[in-house]
Amino acid sequence: MKQFITSNTSIAPLAVFRVLFGFIMLVSTIRFALRGWIYELYVEPDFYFTFYGFDWVQPLGEYGMYALFFIVGLSALFIMLGYQYRIASVLFFLAFTYIELIDKTNYLNHYYFVSIIGFLLILVPANRSFSLDALRKPGLAVSKVPAWTINIFKLQLGLVYFFAGLAKLNGDWLLNAMPLKIWLPANSHLPVIGEWLTYPEAAYLLSWAGAFYDLTIVFFLLYKPTRIPAYATVIFFHLMTYALFQIGMFPFIMILVTLIFFSPEFHSKLIDRLKHFFSMVIRKRASDKTISYSGYEEPVYRPKKNALSIVTVILTVHFLLQLVLPFRYALYPGNLFWTEQGYRFSWRVMLMEKAGYASFTVHDTETGNEWQIPNWEYLTPNQEKMMSTQPDMILQFAHHLKRDFTKKGIQNIKVTVESYVTLNGRPSRLFIDPDVDLANQKRGFKHKQWILPYNES
Amino acid sequence: MMFKKSLITLTVLLLIIISYACSSDDGVTNTDENEFERAEMLANFGNNVILPSYDRLKSKVGNLNTSINEFTANPNESTLAAAQDDLKEARLAWQSANMFQFGPAESNLLRAIFNTFPTDAAKIESNVESGDFNLNTIGNRDAAGFPALGYLLHGVGDNPAEVIAAYTDNLNAENRILYLQENITLIQTSADATYEEWSPEGGNFVANFLSEQNSGVDVGSSLGQLINAFILHYERFIRDGKIGIPAGVRSANVPRPTTTEAFYAGYSSELAVENMNAVSRLFFGNSLNGEQGIGLDDNLIALEAGGLADNIGIELNEAIASLQALNDPLADQIETNNEPVLNAFTEMQDLIVLLKADMASRLGISITFQDNDGD
Numbered sequence: 001m002k003q004f005i006t007s008n009t010s011i012a013p014l015a016v017f018r019v020l021f022g023f024i025m026l027v028s029t030i031r032f033a034l035r036g037w038i039y040e041l042y043v044e045p046d047f048y049f050t051f052y053g054f055d056w057v058q059p060l061g062e063y064g065m066y067a068l069f070f071i072v073g074l075s076a077l078f079i080m081l082g083y084q085y086r087i088a089s090v091l092f093f094l095a096f097t098y099i100e101l102i103d104k105t106n107y108l109n110h111y112y113f114v115s116i117i118g119f120l121l122i123l124v125p126a127n128r129s130f131s132l133d134a135l136r137k138p139g140l141a142v143s144k145v146p147a148w149t150i151n152i153f154k155l156q157l158g159l160v161y162f163f164a165g166l167a168k169l170n171g172d173w174l175l176n177a178m179p180l181k182i183w184l185p186a187n188s189h190l191p192v193i194g195e196w197l198t199y200p201e202a203a204y205l206l207s208w209a210g211a212f213y214d215l216t217i218v219f220f221l222l223y224k225p226t227r228i229p230a231y232a233t234v235i236f237f238h239l240m241t242y243a244l245f246q247i248g249m250f251p252f253i254m255i256l257v258t259l260i261f262f263s264p265e266f267h268s269k270l271i272d273r274l275k276h277f278f279s280m281v282i283r284k285r286a287s288d289k290t291i292s293y294s295g296y297e298e299p300v301y302r303p304k305k306n307a308l309s310i311v312t313v314i315l316t317v318h319f320l321l322q323l324v325l326p327f328r329y330a331l332y333p334g335n336l337f338w339t340e341q342g343y344r345f346s347w348r349v350m351l352m353e354k355a356g357y358a359s360f361t362v363h364d365t366e367t368g369n370e371w372q373i374p375n376w377e378y379l380t381p382n383q384e385k386m387m388s389t390q391p392d393m394i395l396q397f398a399h400h401l402k403r404d405f406t407k408k409g410i411q412n413i414k415v416t417v418e419s420y421v422t423l424n425g426r427p428s429r430l431f432i433d434p435d436v437d438l439a440n441q442k443r444g445f446k447h448k449q450w451i452l453p454y455n456e457s
Numbered sequence: 458m459m460f461k462k463s464l465i466t467l468t469v470l471l472l473i474i475i476s477y478a479c480s481s482d483d484g485v486t487n488t489d490e491n492e493f494e495r496a497e498m499l500a501n502f503g504n505n506v507i508l509p510s511y512d513r514l515k516s517k518v519g520n521l522n523t524s525i526n527e528f529t530a531n532p533n534e535s536t537l538a539a540a541q542d543d544l545k546e547a548r549l550a551w552q553s554a555n556m557f558q559f560g561p562a563e564s565n566l567l568r569a570i571f572n573t574f575p576t577d578a579a580k581i582e583s584n585v586e587s588g589d590f591n592l593n594t595i596g597n598r599d600a601a602g603f604p605a606l607g608y609l610l611h612g613v614g615d616n617p618a619e620v621i622a623a624y625t626d627n628l629n630a631e632n633r634i635l636y637l638q639e640n641i642t643l644i645q646t647s648a649d650a651t652y653e654e655w656s657p658e659g660g661n662f663v664a665n666f667l668s669e670q671n672s673g674v675d676v677g678s679s680l681g682q683l684i685n686a687f688i689l690h691y692e693r694f695i696r697d698g699k700i701g702i703p704a705g706v707r708s709a710n711v712p713r714p715t716t717t718e719a720f721y722a723g724y725s726s727e728l729a730v731e732n733m734n735a736v737s738r739l740f741f742g743n744s745l746n747g748e749q750g751i752g753l754d755d756n757l758i759a760l761e762a763g764g765l766a767d768n769i770g771i772e773l774n775e776a777i778a779s780l781q782a783l784n785d786p787l788a789d790q791i792e793t794n795n796e797p798v799l800n801a802f803t804e805m806q807d808l809i810v811l812l813k814a815d816m817a818s819r820l821g822i823s824i825t826f827q828d829n830d831g832d
Contacts, residue, residue, distance in 0.1 A: 035826070043515045108828060185760060186821030188495060189672035246675060248828025273719060355818035369709035376693070382825045388814075420810045427765065428814045 004151050008144040008300050009131045010264035012271055015082070018126035018155060019274075020256040021117060022080025025092070028249045029073035038069050041106055042099070045380050047400055049104040049393050050445055057101040071095045079121065082131020089126075093118035104393055105386045109349045110250040113160060117257070119318075120156065122309050124149040125301050130271050142301040149301075152315060153260050153272060156322070158218040163326045163347035165214030170386050172337075172352070173211065177203035178424035179353035180210075213237055221261040231298050234258050245350060332447050337423055338431075338454035340390050341447065356388035356421040360398065363414040373401060389421055391432065391451050398438035415439040423454075493751070493759030496672060501742050501750040503666045505823050510554040510735075511652040511744050517543070517550040518641075518648040521606075523657040525641045529634045532624045534617050541610050545724060547644075548603050553738075553745060556690040559682040560662050561654035567646050569598050575716045576604035578612060581636070587630040592643050601640055604718065605705070609637050614722030674821045684753075684822050688813050691736060696805040699729045700780075703791055704798040712795050714788035723786035733777045740769060753816065762819045769816065772808040779804040 032038065042065045050057055055149045059065055078088035097115045100106070125145060127133040134141040181203040188194045191391040196202050213233065220230035238251035259267075303311070329342030336343060337352050360373040375384045378400065387393040398415040405413050415438040424429040429452075432438075436450040521543040528536040551571060558568050570593070580600040584590040592601040599605075613633075614620035624630050624637075654660035665671065671679040697707070698718070703725075705712035717725040738744070741750020757766040779801040784790045791798055823829070 037827070041827075106827075110828075182760075182819060182821055186674045189669075246823060246827075246829055250828070274801065353713065353818055353821075355814045357814045364709070367709075369711075370706075371709055372706035374693070374707070382827055385824055418806075420814055422815050422818050425762065426818055427768070428810055 005146065005148045007147050009147045009150065010268060011125075011142055011145045011149075011301070012033065012264050012267035013150050013260050013262065014124060014126050014145060014153075015128075015130040016267045016270055017150075017260045018082060018085075018121065019080050019130065019174070020259065021121070021253075022076050024249065024253050024256050025076035025114065026073055026080060028253075029069060029076060031249065033069060033073075038065055040380075041382075042102060045383060047378055047383075047397075048102055049383065049387070049396050051101055051104060052392070052445070054101045057098060059102050059332055066449070068095055070101070079126075082127040082133050085127030085131065085133050086122075089118065089122045093122055098310050103383075104390070105380075105383045107344055108248075108250075110248070110253065112275065112345055114253070116156060117153070119151055123314065124152070125303075128301055134145065142299050144300040146301065146303075148315075150260065152319075153257070154218075154222070155319065157258065157260070158222075159319075159322050160347050161214050161218050164349050165211055165216075166326070167346070167348045167351055168207070168211035168214060170337075171209055172424045176424070177207045179351070180207050182353045182373070182425055183245065190243070203445070210237075218261075221258065224263070226259065231258065231261075241350070291360060293378040334447075334451065338421075339448070339451050340392075352424055354389045354421060354423050355385070356419060356428070358384075358388040358394055358397075358417050358419040358432075360401060360415060360417045362401055362410070363416065364412055365414050366412040368412075371405070378404075387433075391448050392443065394419060395434060395438055395441055395443060395448070398441075399443075401440040413439055493755055495756070496667070496823045498742065498751040498753075498756055499667055499672070501752070502683065502739070503663045504745045505750055506739060506742070507554075507557050508593055508652075508655055508663060508667075510550075510557070511648070511655055513745060514547070514554045514653040515648045516545040518645050521547045522641050522645050525637055529610040529624065529637060532621045533623065535735075537610065537617055537621055541722070544603070544606055544610055545722065548607075548719065548722075548724075548728060549731050552728055553735040555694070555732065556687040556736065556739070557683070558690060559686040560666070561651045561660070565651050565654075567651055568648055568690075570647050571602050571605065571644060572718070573598040573602055574698070574718050575603040575720060576600065576602070576608050578608050581605055581608060584687065585629050585636050588629075588635075588637065590639075591669045592636075592639050599783070601643060603644070604720075606637070606640055606644075607666075607719050607722040609633070609640070610721075611723070614800065636832065663692070674823065676823050676826055680820070681822055682819060684820070685824055687736065687739060688809075688817070691805075691812065692809055695729065695732050695736070696802065696809060699725065699732070700798060700805060701802045703787065704795055706799075706802060712791045712798075714791040717787045719792070720786075720788055723788075726780060726785045727789035729783075729787075730777060730780045733773070733780055737773045737777065755822075757816065757819060760819055763821060765811065765815050769808070769811050772804070776801070776804045776808050781788055 004095045031417065039062070042059045043062045048059060060068060066372060071091055075088040075092035075095065078084055079092060081266055093115065096111075096118055100111045100115060126143065126149075128140055128145070168174070177200060181200060184197040184203050188198045190197065217230060217234065217237075220226040221234075229284040235255055238255050242251040326346035329346070332339065332341040334341070337354070358375070360375070362371045362373060363369070375387075375397075379381065379387065379397070387397055394417060398417065401415050402413045416434055417432050417438060418434050419431040420428040420433040433450040433452055438450070441448070441450060521540070524536070524540040524543040528540040554562075555568055555572065562568070577599040580597070580817060584597070584600055590597065590600075610620065613623040624634055627633065652659075655662045657663055666679045668679075671677070674680055676682070676685065701707065703713055703717045712718075718728050719725045738747075740753050742750040742755065754766040754770065757763065757769075779797070782797050783801060787798070817824075
């Protein structure tokens with residue numbers, strides 16, 4: 001056990017991890033900006049579905065949001081370069097996580113993953129090698145770090161894959177090949193494989209293969225003899241998901257960060273090659289900085305005792321949470337896919353096809369007047385889509401409607417919803433009790449009694 | 458050894474996948490999916506549903522243009538009646554084209570120009586009086602288009618004689634004639650432009666519609682655009698615009714009969730029925746003259762969702778029947794007995810769930826370019 005935590009090992013994998021993560025996050029941020037999503041998602045909407053307990057996280061206006069994204073991008077660049085790393089890693093984590101807390105609509109497991117990695121990077125000395133910080137202050141440079149600084153990333157990745165695999169062990173996925181039976185035929189226009197994707201066999205094969213991959217890939221990566229074919233599978237798997245689904249940068253992030261499973265020697269060679277490349281591109285003065293990395297012994301990283309204690313506590317709490325959070329759904333009655341209580345933050349990636357339609361009515365209980373609500377006057381199409389299948393968001397919207405009508409001078413407000421949801425291709429059915437006054441229901445972690453029970457048919 | 462074993466397994470797996478992919482049409486299994494091709498459905502939509510709708514719209518608008526000019530040249534009861542009839546024909550033709558608000562229709566702002574209602578009679582009068590107007594501005598959307606023509610040919614007087622007088626004796630007769638002509642010119646120009654852009658002899662948007670790169674189901678794809686456009690139109694402009702809002706569902710149950718689509722002309726129910734018939738034709742892939750073709754129902758059947766296709770068909774019929782039960786003028790129906798109107802709204806509500814949730818979900822249609830991870 002000690003071997004995995006305190007024994008000293010080459011810093012090379014950590015340095016490469018830092019560079020790759022910073023790089024891919026910089027690219028992601030630029031892509032996000034170029035697509036106009038900063039404006040579309042964080043400036044244009046009139047209303048934002050904040051997370052419970054985080055209602056104070058509000059967008060910062062047009063210039064504020066552009067500035068915030070600029071900070072994310074710049075700190076990603078600095079992380080990549082290993083420049084002012086302490087500040088950069090903290091800023092990246094805070095800015096990125098703030099953005100993600102603004103609107104549940106935009107929740108993606110992969111953004112949650114980025115936040116976690118950003119957080120873990122704060123705790124490790126990733127800038128002590130192959131970085132501008134180490135270049136400017138040679139005293140910082142180390143060649144060895146305690147094993148935990150690298151293994152926490154392997155552990156985190158392992159948890160992500162494994163829980164994603166566990167999530168796939170359900171009836172719809174394995175026995176009905178759902179939702180792939182819907183998503184694969186939608187790709188029938190693709191060359192070569194298009195027609196094959198329309199066969200149910202394809203959906204079953206890829207469902208089972210996907211579950212098997214998620215559950216076992218980390219073990220194949222950890223075991224040296226299988227590492228290379230395992231990584232080939234990683235690339236194949238993620239490129240395939242990229243081709244089949246609208247999944248954004250996630251496949252590329254995973255392909256790059258999974259390299260952390262490779263040996264220190266692999267990473268040392270990689271660093272040597274990159275340094276060689278850069279010294280060709282940027283002519284450096286001939287000094288010991290162009291000496292091959294593997295031949296130069298530098299000091300070992302030794303964190304201060306206090307700092308180490310704090311980090312130990314933080315990491316222990318973090319990983320305990322990571323182990324426990326995906327199971328919190330068991331505290332709630334009902335079908336998880338239906339009620340979604342405890343669904344997020346559990347690595348349930350690309351797991352179900354769910355769509356809904358929610359039609360709200362605002363009532364003035366004193367006069368008996370009623371208003372049908374045109375959702376599009378309050379929400380973007382994306383927000384409406386996400387809201388219509390997630391009870392906590394339906395509730396939030398009902399509260400928002402109450403506030404809106406109160407402003408218009410209406411009193412004695414009651415808000416009801418006629419909400420239908422289809423799950424994994426089943427016929428849509430009533431989702432929420434249509435008689436409940438949602439305006440008077442409280443948000444929070446208690447079970448939401450007004451979600452109608454799910455029946456299997 | 459382990460390395461070799463896993464390499465072999467991986468290779469075998471890949472070979473299985475490749476062999477499936479390369480298998481010919483007599484395939485491993487015989488599912489309906491083999492016979493259904495999305496490309497064929499899109500070709501049917503593009504060539505037999507959409508393009509002919511715009512063609513007919515263009516020609517009906519052309520007739521209207523002619524008869525309006527005949528009326529303004531020689532205002533009398535017979536020319537007025539002819540213009541009114543042609544207006545109705547054009548508005549009915551519009552019901553078959555109004556849900557394709559993407560591509561050329563979108564860039565030509567077709568729906569906003571053609572059919573913003575309720576029309577603002579006071580604004581029209583003030584425009585006519587001033588004589589200084591540009592009909593193709595945002596400010597004048599509710600003073601132009603078909604609803605404005607409805608007012609100009611039906612609403613400016615309580616009977617045909619009074620209407621004719623507005624174009625002869627009235628102080629602003631000349632301006633009014635000009636207003637009428639500019640209105641139909643604007644409509645004609647837009648209808649022509651949209652048809653031209655779709656037509657293979659013109660901009661050939663049909664080719665774009667049927668292109669390889671647009672053959673998926675993402676939001677920018679042809680099917681994505683078509684389905685998102687027609688569902689949006691159904692929800693906001695048919696269910697709400699034609700029926701719900703006039704029935705009072707947005708105004709504390711207080712009906713608003715003056716907001717019906719053809720308030721002055723008095724055939725709003727007929728227009729609503731015709732629009733629903735067009736929605737039905739689109740769903741079943743049938744052409745304007747009823748020829749059967751490949752439609753969304755076939756797509757659903759091929760995906761083993763035939764039950765859903767049947768249910769949509771049933772709800773479509775129920776919705777159409779509930780609209781046929783409404784008497785024209787719809788404004789009068791609303792004022793005398795609003796119940797059937799509210800009932801029609803409810804029937805249309807049932808259908809929207811099946812379209813926007815069930816069907817869109819089953820077909821894998823996305824509504825946004827946003828990254829998603831199936832959440």
